[in-house]
Structure formats: structure tokens, C-alpha cells
Amino acid sequence: MANRGEILEEKLEDLKLQEKENISTNHHHVDLDHETYTRPGAQLSDKQTFTNKKGQTISGYPVIVDFRRLLQLSIGHSEELQKEHGIIQGISNNDLLHAVIGLYDVSLSEMTPDVLYSTVCEKWGRTIVLVRDIQETIDDLEERRKNEPQEQQEEKEDIEDDDGEKGSVKGSELSADEDVYEEDEEQPSKFAEVYSDTDTEAEEEEEGEDEEEDFSKGINSFISKVSDRRKTRKTSEGPVTKDMIGIENRIIGCATFEKKYVQGRIKSKHRDRVIHLTLVSVRKRCRNFGIGKFLLSQLVEPKVVGNYDAVVVHADNEAVEFFQKFGFSDDIVLNSRWKELAEQFTNCTLMCYLPGFSGHRLLTSIKIPGLEMYELEQEFLKWKEKTLEVYQQQVTCMMRMKQEVMQLKYTTTTQDKFLKALVEENEILKTDKLVAEKELLDYRLSTVKSAFGSEKSDQDESRYMAFSKHEGNGQEEPYDHIKDSAFFYDVTEQFKTEMMLDTQACKKCEVSSISKALVPEKTKKAYRAKVQSLKDPLMVLDLYFCGTLEHPERIKEILKEGFTERDFTCGDYGKGLYFSKYPFKAAQFSKIGNLLKVEVAIGNVETVVKADRTRTVPSQGFDSIITPGRLTHMLGQGDASMNQEYIIFDAHQVLPLCLLSYETS
Template identity: 30%
Template sequence: MHEHGLGPNSAISRLPEIKLFDKDARTYTFDLYLVDMARVYKEGKEDMRLIGENTVKEMFHTAVGLLSVSLVSMDKTTIYEALFEKSSVTIFIISRDDDCTGRLMETNSSISKNKKNQKAEENVKFMAKLREAFHAVSSKSTDDDDDAYESGTEEASDFGLVFASDISSGSDGEESDEEDKQELSKGTVENKDDDDNDTTEECCDDKTAISSESCSERADDDEDTAKKCSHGYHSFLASCLERKLKVKEVFLDKNAKNLHSNDLLPLLGPENRIAAVCNFRARKVDNKKRVIHITFLSVKKHLRRLGIGTRIIDIIKTPQMSGLYDAMVVHADLNATEFFARNGFSGDPLLNKQWASFANEYVNCLLMTYFPPLSFGSPITSSSKLIQSIDKSIDKWLVDTGNVHQMQYTLCKRLRAEVLRLQNQLLAQDSLVQVLKREVVKQAHIIEELRRRLQKCGGDADASTSDPDTITFTMLPPPLGPDAQLSMCFNGVTLRDCAGDMDVPSFSPP
């Protein structure tokens, strides 16, 4: 593997081809290449080494173009620098030439069939834009020293015209026939391996949210890096626009009806062959955790229904590609969160809090994380580093769990003691209320007995008697009626209502 542990130890590695099928069981074959851009440019072989039929430099510019039309708010300088990062590698998915020519036949056949309708007029306007952009770019590509991308200098002369059919909005794109549109729409619905917006970007504001001090320190180096890796930008863009014009002119020719797909082979360029591109890197978090960071992922719009994006994610997840890692993260575009969620990524904020060191590098996107399985399926022994790591994690988990259990158990025991105390207090209060109730009933009976005795002794005696021991009716409380006697029963009276915490004196009959 490389020093960063991503892929084979080679600047350019060809990976096994992949075969995918659409809803009509049509087979698409793609070639895969893993490229370390920084290493290729360091060796000075960007114009000699090939990725398929094209040079590394051509595919580098093509990848930037495809990413720029997918991530419309991303500045190309940021894309160039990310793909040129020393700790990153880029996967190129390349279509076969027969599929590319077939695509050109499908998207341009309506030009020769309908030369007098509204679509023909739209095609003429589109070709006028192509010619205008081609002349503008060609004038900039004459000076070899200035043939590099500069942020904010381009207008209509953009990759948006080259990849017109892959712009999500479709406002300035090529117009395909209605049947093709319906096929694409159905394919997107029926094949849910990829979203219609199968892209991910780290930043949607063209700028990274890095501190001003670090920006000022790296400004000169970044400018030199961007200029070096984007050299030949205008020349390449001009060649793409020229090929685009020639393809349109071929289908406008009177002999276009007899055109065969093989006749378009000389007009194929890297912009036709590239199907998808993905850039990812390895990062260290707290000098302990190894994290795979997917920086960019973009798939051509008409191929998204095949599940290419999911296949790329599956390749990156393997230890053969990324080595052993603790997590895989992505700054997902807000339109692609469902795609990554289906591929095992989680956007839980608490889960992603551990990546705070680089979580805020980019804005207008959602940080999502995928955690690999404990074992990648390879035979392991008890002495392997993986098992040792698992054992350490288990021990740490046991300690943390024990601390939590201790706190929870202590709290439960204290709650139990509090409940027991309240129960005893309630029983004591209830007992006191019952004692007081019996005492009141007892006193009531004594009063009734005294009243009866008084009546027997002559309650109608002269009120003017001077005997102080004589008891009169006015000295006794009124007799208790039946309702009053029944109300003496306990009816939910508490200690606080009866006597509070005060001592209640005992009563005895006279």
C-alpha cells in the first residue's frame, strides 16, 4: 500500500472491472483506476502515464469538470487542491467506448430527425454558445504561462457546456428526446441504489472555514499548488468544446442518417469516457483513530440508476482498499444524505461529535459516519492486533459500565430508603389519626351519658339555685345527631390536618 495505506503501492493501479445492469438487463462494463495524483505529478509523468485511453492530466481536468457541474457552488481551486492532496487517492470509473458512442447516438439522434422543429432551434442556440465559449477559451490557451485555472475568471466558457446533460437543473443542458427522459426517470425510481443527486461535497460556499491565520500561512503554497495542478486547463477545455462542436456538426450533416456508432470513435474524449469519480483520504484523529474521509463523489447523471455510487462505496469500505480503519466519514451534500444513509452512514450529531477536529471545515453539508464491522472476514488469532484492540475496548466498556451501574444502584437504594421512610411516617400518622378518632368518640359517649344523668336528676330544676355543683343544660354541648355521629369515621385525614408534628395530649374521662 501507499504511505497513507490506501490501495496498492503504485501511482496508478488498475482495479478489477465491474459489470452493472439496467432495468432492461443491458450490461454496462466499466474499468476502474486508482490514481495518486500527487505522486504522479511529483514524478513528472502526468503527460505520459495513461488512464485508459487518456493521460493523467486529461483525466485530472475531466474529474474536476465533472465534480464542478455536480457541485455547482464549489470553486474549482478547492477541487484541484483536494484531488492533489498528498494523503488522498482518486478512483476513476471509465466507460467502454461502445457505450460512449451509443450514448452519443441516443442524445444526438433527434438533431438529424427533427431539423425544422423547436428542438432544432434550441440546438442551434446551444451550438452558438459552444462556438462562443470555444473562441473565448482558445484565446486564453495560447499563452502557456497563463494556461491555468483562476478562480472567478470564467463565465460561459465553463465545463457546464461540456457536461451539459449532467447538470442537475438541466436549464442550459442538451435536450434529449422524451423517451430517453422517461427511461431515466423510471430508472431512478426503480433502482434505488443511488440518489438522483448522487454527489457529496465538503463545502457549498466555495470556501473552507479554516482560521484566517492558517489561511494566510498557506496562501502562497496553495496558490502554487493550484496553479501547478490546473496547468493546461484552458487548452483542455478548448479541446472538449471543439469535440462537442464536431459531434453536433456530424449529426447536422445530410448524411447523418447513415451514421454508425463506430464513426464517432475518433470524436470520443475523456469527458465522454468518464462515468464517475471519487476522491478519498486517510486522516488521523487524536493520533489514535484512523478515519477514511470521502472528499468527493460524483456520478454522471444518466448512469446513476445503475448503482455505481453504491459500488464505489463498497469498494472503499474493503480493507484491501482502505486498510484497517476506525470509521469512514463524509461531508454529504444535503441532496445526497438519503443515499449515504442507505449505505450505512449515520448523521447522528452525538455520534459525529468525536470528529469535531474537522467537522466544521466545510459548510452547507451534513457530516455522516460509517463504522466498519469488528472483523473484515479474514482469519485472525487471539494474538492479532484486532483482537487486542477489541479486548481493550471491552475492558474500557466494562469500567465505564461499572461506574454507571454504581451510580444507578446507589440512586435506586437511596430512593428505596426514602420510600420506606415515607411509608413508616404515613403509618405513624394513620395510627395517630385512629387514636384521636377513638378518643373523640369516647368523649362524645361520656357527654351523652352525662346528659342522660342530668335529665334523670331533674333537668327542670330552678335556674336560680345557688348550688355550684348543679349541672345545667347550658353547661353541656348540644347532643350529637345521627349525621354527626357518622361523620366521626375517618375520612382521609392526615397528620398535618389533625395535629401536624405537635404532640397530642391524651384525654381521660372526668
């Protein structure tokens, strides 16, 4: 079975003979220097002539090359066979690749050769190369030799000539493994020894990765040949000949692109067909001839690159204006559509070119925009700025509305829970009120009937009547059946209900008797006067006195004359009179089986949490204080509000109401 390389050589030889026969048959005589493209479809168009503002001209043939495929097909071929069947007559495809990489390397200094080789030789990558005629290249070199001094000629040599000085080793002296690009080893990190697993991880990654094909093979040989040709031209006193000319002298510009399918920001089945312009460069001395514009015109031509939805490029900051001139947009919102491509490049501006709806292009016909086009461009820029401003305002408004909605939702949820709790509590209170009113009416009715219809028993009289002496005359005050019986009933029922709130208290509590306080009129006047002088005279509460435990003998005197400073208690929150809303808390500071119910004008109340036994007056602007209570720290259970105590520091703010005597079980 014949070797694969021999079969390819035979096919290429047949193709070459067939092309020669076609040329001779059609009597289409062309100079062999011009007919250099031996592969069908390689040459994009006829010879192109470019002119600068000074009237100077430069010509070249555009060629499109698939380097990856060509280099894979030429594996194992001899150098002579590669030159014979290259895209350009007499130039091997390997040398053409190295020359293109050399032009990119000099123009795009931020990209290393290994990155350039992999980019140009991508699977779907294509490169458009502008190549000069050999005779025109010779004429140009002769003209430059005559017009320029030797030092300037050396400085303005081709970009490949500059690389030639770096290659001092002959290509014949290098093996195939050595004749590749090698990147300089970087200095190891100072922290390399700190993390001992760094080297191990690197070795594992290298073992796991598939070895990529190296397209830089032959680079050193190419640079060596370029250096030899350059030295030959320098030392030769005669005219420049064809053997002194290489592909590095003939390339005037090139552009590399790749066709991709990109998923837009909106997820859908449709994927945009994008022409990704990855590299573009023009020789320094060939600039300002319109070569860059011509390369762009080829890149937006569907006949060259195929149908597409957009042409995308990562432009250097210095080249943004150049691309804008030919219809590329740097709009951030628009180019976010190609975010998938933005991760591959840094320090660049993402730009895109969108074709018209009809598919026609005007890039090659537009030269200098007229006044109408300028005005249209200015209107477009104004519209773009206004649209961007509106978009920013809308996004700002939406972000702030989002935060406001979240805050309102949280507030609504909190208030809804609070309202539900209030409604439930209100319903309970309404029910309790209706039951209490019904019981009160029934009790009053029975009391009135017994007062006018029959005599009250001695047991009831001892329980609901209290006889005390008036100060000064020694007479007894008779019992008011209707008024006082209602008062005693309310006090009794409230006492029994509140005593049951304490889960640790007694199971059952019954009031055995109630003694009404009969204080003198002057004490009542002093109390009323003190109430009117308070900051808030409407704040008056019925409370239980927490203080008869130490001096139970003072109970009778308090019922007859009222409170004095002798009844003050030196507690944790100061020296004063302590009161509570709950009888089971007041009972712990009172004589067993006896509780004093009083009316207290608390006025403007100050909340005090910190204990202070030296306090004797409320703070300025306040009439009393409310504290967590003296039993809070000892008990530490139940509702904290049940342990609270009110403290006043003026005896005239208190008016005794009655003494409750009770029995518990």
C-alpha cells in the same frame, strides 16, 4: 549527466515494452481499447456492468488514481508522451484530472474549481474513477443520435460539453502561465477605504505564504479540445470515430477520499484511522444504475483503501438518506468523535460508517432489505431515540445539579461565617454573665452583712439611697437595702461598661449617686394599661432618655410624676420622646453629669431611615420607630448601631426608673 526527464521517459518506455511482451507471451488477447491501464495497480477490478430498473445496462472499469504524484512525475513531458504513459491509454493524466474536476464542478455547484483541484490533488488523496470502454461510448453516442432530436442531444451533452462552450480561445494561443484557472475578482468592499490597513495586511499575508502548486494548468486547452470534439460530432454526418471521443465522454462516476489520522474527543495516544470521503459524483444520465453504491463498496473495502476505523463523509442534506441506506449514521453524539474534520465543511451533515468487528463487509451483497432487516432497523431507531432522550435528561439533571451545588456551597459558606461569629459572641456573653453573677452575689452578700451587722456610713448612704416625697402625704419612702442595692449595683455596672464602649469618650467614669424615681400609682397604672394595648406588649426595654439638655429643670418633675408632652423634642425624625441604648450617646442630649434611665414599652417597632420633622405618630400598625440617630451624619464613624435612637409619640409608654449622677475624667 542525463536529464531527469529523459531518464523517466526511458524507464516508462521499457515498462511499456515489457508489458507488451508479457501480453504476447501469455497469449492473453484483449482488445487494446480495454487494456488501457498501463500502470500496475491502477485498475481495481474487471469490467463492471450496471443495470437500472428498465433493464438498460452500462459498463465501466474502476481505476484508482493518485493525481498529485502522477502530475509531479509528468512535469516537463511532452503531450504525446503524457498520452502514451497515462493511466488510461491515449489519455494524458492532465486531461483525466480536468475531466474529473469538470464532473465535480457541475454536480457540486457550491464548490469552486480551485477548491476542487486542491481537494483532488491532496497529498494523501486518491480518486476512484469509473471509465467506459471506447467502443461502448461510441455505440451509446450513435444510439442517442438516432433516438433523440438535435436540440435534446445538445442539452444532454456531457458535463464537459457544457464547459466547452465557455472556452472560445484555442489552447495553442495560450501561454503556460495563462492556461490556468482564474477566479473572477470579487467586488471590493464598500468599507475598504475606511480601514486603510486592509490592503497592507493582505500584501503581508501573501508575501508570507508559501506558493502552492497550481494543478489547474492546461484547463483552458482541455476545454478548447472538448469544444472542438463536440463541434466535430455535431457537424459530422458519418459515424462517430475514436478521434471524436474524449475522456469527458467516458467517465461515468468518481469518488475522492483521503486517509487521515484523527484524535478522538478523549485524549489518548491512539489516533483513529479515518477514510475521509471528500467528493463523490455520478453523471446525471448514468444515475439509478447502482454506480454510487459500487463506489461506496470500493471505499469501504480494506483491499482498496487499507485498514481503517471509520469512513467519514460530509453529506449534502439531499444525500443523507442515500448514505443512511448503506449503513452510514448521522448520530450527533457519535459523529462528534470526528469534530476535527467538521470544521472544513459547512451546510453538510457529518456521517460515518463503522466496520464490523470481524472486518467483513456486506455492502455489495445487500440489495433490498427484507422484512427482518426492516424490523431490526426500526428497533435500532427506537433504541437510539430512547438513548438520546435519556442522555438529554441526564445532561439537564447534571447541569441543574451543578447550579444547585454552587448555590448551596455559597449559602453554606455564608452561614458558616455567621455561625462562627454567633458562637464567639455567645462565648463572650457567657463569660461576662458568669463574672457579673459572681460580682452580684459578692455584693449582695456584703450588703446583707452590713445591714444586719453594722451601720452603713454616711458616704455610702448618700450614694446608694434616695429619699423622695410621696404625692399627697409628704412622707419619705425608706430605702430597701437588699432590693434597691442590687438594682443600683446593676445600673451602676451597666452604665460604666457601656460608657467605655465609646472610644472618644472619657477614660474613666464613676457614678456619684443614684436617685430612684417615685412616680404615683396612677402613672404606673396608665403605663401598664398602655403596654397591654400595644401590638407587641412583650417588647419593653431599659433605655436612656435623650432630652434633658434643653430643659434640665424638668428632671425632678419627671422623677416625681413621669413624662408629659412638655418633654417632647422636635427632632429630625418627628416630635416625640427620643431614647438610646447607650449612655454616651444619650449624654450628648442631656444635662452634663445627669442621665435618666427609663423603661420604654416600644411594642411593634418600625424602622425609619428618611428624616421627617413633621411626624407626630408612628405608621399604622406600629407603636414606635427606630432611626439611624440624629448624630449619624455628624459623626459618621464607629458602629452605626450605636447611633440608633428609639422614638415614641405617647408619654404613657415610658416609666422613669432613676437618675444617674456621674463624674468623668
